[in-house]
Amino acid sequence: MSPRSSALAGAERVGTDRERPEYASTHIPPHRRPLPLMVADAVHRPETETTRARLSLRTREWDIGRWPGARAEQRERAAYLRRRTLADLEGNLARLTENIEANGGVVHRAKDAAEALAAIERIVTRRQAQLAVKSKSMVSEEIHLNDHLTGLGVEVVETDLGEYIVQIADERPAHIVAPAVHLSRTDVGRRFSAIAGRDLGDDPDDLAAFAREQLREDFRNADVGISGVNFAVAETGTLALVTNEGNADMVTSQPPVHIAVMTLEKVVQEFADLETLLPILSKAGANQEITVYQTLVNGPRREGETDGPEELHVVILDGGRSDIVGTRYEEALACIRCGACQTACPVFGAVGGGHAYGNVYGGPIGAVITPLLSDRPEDRDLPYLSSLCGACGDACPVKIPLPDMLVDLRADYQEETASPATRAAWRAWARTWASRAGFAATIAGARASAVLPERVLRRLPMAGGWARGRSMPSTKDAGQMRRRRRDGGRR
Amino acid sequence: MTAGPMPRRVALFASCAADLAMAPAATGAKRLLEALGVEVDVPAGQSCCGQVALNSGHREPAATLARHWLDTFAGYEAVVSPSGSCVSTVHHGYPRLAAEESVGSSRMAERVAATAPRTYELTQFLATWGADLALELPARVGWHDSCHMLRMLGEKQSPRTVLGRVRGLTLHELENAESCCGFGGTFATKFPELSCAMGDAKLGAAAAADLDYLVSADPGCLLHLGGRSRAGGPEVPVIHVAELLSRALDHARGQDGHGETLVERSTA
Incomplete structure (x- = not known):
């Protein structure tokens, strides 16, 4: 019988340590508050400004969005490789499956979260697992794996340092590769001190050492190791994982069972693709030439080997992705989950990280894929949570046209939700402004309204949200350039 | 940008924002161009490039205004605007709109392809031809x-x-x-x-x-x-x-x- 987790002992003391907003919880409610209200909350939280400054400094120091010389070529190559794989997604998945099985692994294809959870449940039940150690996996967030396993009586421990920090306070990761980016070292110190039952201070080295010590026993005792997958190579059946803490090495080699969870677009065609994709993921995600550890999993323990799991299971989740294939959003599946678009996004920073997007994936990539993948109708308006500044497009190491996609998704949203009255109003406005007389009337109206005092202007319906925080522009000189025209124009 | 001879006659596209609420941007642009010896036409029919509709998710009204913009400006040797954002809509947004089956057409695409390269943001024009x-x-x-x-x-x-x-x-x-x-x-x-x-x-x-x-x-x-x-x-x-x-x-x-x-x- 396995002992309970050592890392989570005392985690219940962290719960009340910090007042976290409800939208940051791992438990995503079936409905969410309107986006503007959630966003306004997030903007005003005291820790938001620190997070914004942290991300903005990182963007500058890492030179995110700039691709000098050889980096530009590497980016072109990465963009090409990802699209080449997507062009024959099913073919690549078939080869991947074949090769994983040839290596001694078992592949479970899952159409949706329920099927993925069922597959994992069968394995842990058969193994009578009580303790699972996990290395980072965004897919597992998407299917709410931790909740499901906990419900089965399996304790799940996040072993990525950032994931561990958010797990102990029941938070979702705030960023794809930097789950605790919204927290300061003081916050982390407070959480860890609560677990330890003594003051640990806020020195990052001390805190990391504490986490390592906490996790060590769990690696030894876990019945199951659960990991994500950064890339799965069709040609060889290799699963590639990158970490900076080596925890993926532990998770995939120490417990008797390794379950790797991936979504189907994680497949890459050839082993040689990793030569481009691993370094560009490291650079875009963490400003490293290469991460400290690259874990390449080529099947379970073979005869004569001294470590490695007895069983390797690879769960390949579709989760709505195959519906995106062949649409104008297909390139979104090229994403390598580096989080660079999140780091670079000024909106993501100004709302204090990904929580305020209300679902698993925040930031520009989240605002693109969440409406495409989520069952929750409220998530369809996420593409509006962007100023369309384009920083995400520049930051993306595989050249996903995120800004264009955000615009197109807005059009889809209006197509589905706009009322006849809204459509008529926009059409009438366009027709008015597409006529010389109509726009002249607008100018005259603007000039006339300029005599109104600001307190009245602010209450006009067209002032909308503008007046919240801004004074109204003056329109007294509207149309001025038209007055002293020397000729009548040709039209 | 290829610097051929300076266009002698240009259309000023103010942008609706400058036209309605930032007059000095429009009149200033006109003065600067005239100071260069350029004949500046201010087409009276101009209004908005349609970006606000496009980026709000309303393609049809955006296309209405894009077509109106093309009707207004396509005949000029060059178009100059004191709004970088509106110029980028002409360069990037219009080709995408024209390619949209529901609202675009190949005719629209051709007109955009002919006009966008001659459409400059003000400082682009000045940087190229305003050295003196x-x-x-x-x-x-x-x-x-x-x-x-x-x-x-x-x-x-x-x-x-x-x-x-x-x-x-x-x-x-x-x-x-x-x-x-x-x-x-x-x-x-x-x-x-x-x-x-x-x-x-x-x-x-x-x-x-x-x-x-x-x-x-x-x-x-x-x-x-x-x-x-x-x-x-x-x-x-x-x-x-x-x-x-x-x-x-x-x-x-x-x-x-x-x-x-x-x-x-x-x-x-």
Whole structure:
């Protein structure tokens, strides 16, 4: 019988340590508050400004969005490789499956979260697992794996340092590769001190050492190791994982069972693709030439080997992705989950990280894929949570046209939700402004309204949200350039 | 940008924002072009490029205004606008609209392809053909790269080239010059708190740099930043580059206005 987790002992003391907003919880409610209200909350939280400054400094120091010389070529190559794989997604998945099985692994294809959870449940039940150690996996967030396993009586421990920090306070990761980016070292110190039952201070080295010590026993005792997958190579059946803490090495080699969870677009065609994709993921995600550890999993323990799991299971989740294939959003599946678009996004920073997007994936990539993948109708308006500044497009190491996609998704949203009255109003406005007389009337109206005092202007319906925080522009000189025209124009 | 001979006759496309609420950007642009000896036409039918509809998710009204824009401007040798954002819509947004089955057409695509390359943001035009314009203004300014001009139009250098020619002017590069100011069109009214917080980050850096002006080439950004600054945000005077350069033109001519319009104009 396995002992309970050592890392989570005392985690219940962290719960009340910090007042976290409800939208940051791992438990995503079936409905969410309107986006503007959630966003306004997030903007005003005291820790938001620190997070914004942290991300903005990182963007500058890492030179995110700039691709000098050889980096530009590497980016072109990465963009090409990802699209080449997507062009024959099913073919690549078939080869991947074949090769994983040839290596001694078992592949479970899952159409949706329920099927993925069922597959994992069968394995842990058969193994009578009580303790699972996990290395980072965004897919597992998407299917709410931790909740499901906990419900089965399996304790799940996040072993990525950032994931561990958010797990102990029941938070979702705030960023794809930097789950605790919204927290300061003081916050982390407070959480860890609560677990330890003594003051640990806020020195990052001390805190990391504490986490390592906490996790060590769990690696030894876990019945199951659960990991994500950064890339799965069709040609060889290799699963590639990158970490900076080596925890993926532990998770995939120490417990008797390794379950790797991936979504189907994680497949890459050839082993040689990793030569481009691993370094560009490291650079875009963490400003490293290469991460400290690259874990390449080529099947379970073979005869004569001294470590490695007895069983390797690879769960390949579709989760709505195959519906995106062949649409104008297909390139979104090229994403390598580096989080660079999140780091670079000024909106993501100004709302204090990904929580305020209300679902698993925040930031520009989240605002693109969440409406495409989520069952929750409220998530369809996420593409509006962007100023369309384009920083995400520049930051993306595989050249996903995120800004264009955000615009197109807005059009889809209006197509589905706009009322006849809204459509008529926009059409009438366009027709008015597409006529010389109509726009002249607008100018005259603007000039006339300029005599109104600001307190009245602010209450006009067209002032909308503008007046919240801004004074109204003056329109007294509207149309001025038209007055002293020397000729009548040709039209 | 290929620098052929300077167009002799251009259409000024003010942008609806400048036309309605930032007149000095439009009149300033007209003066600058005229100072170069360009004949400037201000087509009376002009209104909006349609970006606000496009980015709000309303393609059909966007296409209505795009077609109207093409009707208004397609016949000119060149079109110049004091809005980098609107010019980027013509360059990037219009081809995408034209390719949209529901609202576009190959005819529209052809017209866009013919007109967009001749459509310039003001400082692009001045950087290419305005080297001999006499400009002087003792001022310390910072530049706000509007996102659409910087990333969609791909234009970072031209405003710096032009400001670099203004005698007595110092350009201080802000560390967050390329960060979004938070305007974002209807984003500003849909998420006012967020929009203003982003504006404050931009204005805060400018305020700390002790500038005479924060300058940009986009009326939208400037209306937002100016409105925020006057309503409790960090205090920074903001000005459109066309108005600033127009003042520099006056200053170079002397206070009495009898100075030279042009020094020698080179034959390009």
